Amino acid sequence: FGWRMPVWLYECSKQISTFTFGMLLVLDATELGKYTIGRLRPHFMAVCQPILTDGTTCNDLSNRHRYIENYVCAGNGYRIEDVRQSRLSFPSGHSSIAFYVTVYLAIYLHYRLTWRGSKLLRHFLQFILLMLGWFTALSRVMDNWHHWSDVLVGILLGIVGAVIMTRCVAKLHKDGRMCNLKLSLPRAPTTTTLQEVISTPPPYTLNTMNGFSNQQYCTKM
Incomplete structure (x- = not known):
């Protein structure tokens, strides 16, 4: 529409749209199983x-x-x-959505929370997220709302959906490698270079008196 969008707003909207798109796909797959099986x-x-x-x-x-x-x-x-x-028991919709959300966010934190001092904090937040999804899945069996097999398939469905969206659509693993890139180029030893004596200079350093035209000289330089 002809107006400039800040980078953080663009990245935020891109991640939210990808996350929402994947959640809708997982929800559709869950509903398809419910109305097809009818357990x-x-x-x-x-x-x-x-x-x-x-x-x-x-x-x-x-x-x-x-x-x-x-x-x-x-x-x-x-x-x-x-x-x-x-x-409509199979598969569990709460389990599939809960594990999609928690696994997606856990993977997102893995690649985005790159502060050097945040390693334990990142793992702790990932653990909390996964435990929230696990508790949600257990509550469906505890409340006598689903069979254990319904919950298991819902968990697998949510995990597969989160992994596919983060790796193939959002491509967080590629962005994460670019953000965490540390240039560690090997340092060449300078002893030999400093002590090296060149007996014959390279041809392109010679002037035009030695057979090179001005154009060739400038091109080589």
Whole structure:
């Protein structure tokens, strides 16, 4: 739009847009798994309260050890939305998003927090981030909202998404190497150079009297 943007604002907007784009992709992949698989949550029976076509329920002795396909959810005390959500267990959306956010930020800190005295601080912040994601994943099993396999797949999905975005899209590893570049060129020994005596000067140092034109002399110099 014809106005100058500060460098820090440009970098900030670029990282936020990349981070948000990756999170939306992970969310889409999670939702695709939920609506494709349709796995029942651990609390499905309590929310659905299924009633069979003959009017019996799962608590009746005649229905024990039976694989029931045709039923209607009574859902007394629950909304239709609660019953619908009870069928979307695989994979865990909280786990995938939580691990995408925490792993992405941990990798970002690894390449951006380059202050020499911040090594332990950086590792501590990375540990805190990963523990937040781990606690979020554990809480889904603890609250009887997901099976452990749902949480495991959600964790893997979030980690894969974060690694792909930071390495292939944001390319933090390349920017990090450029920011942390330390020029350590080997110092050539000067003893030989200082004591060296050149018997014959190079041809391009001769003047035009020795066969070189002024143009060739200037070009060589």
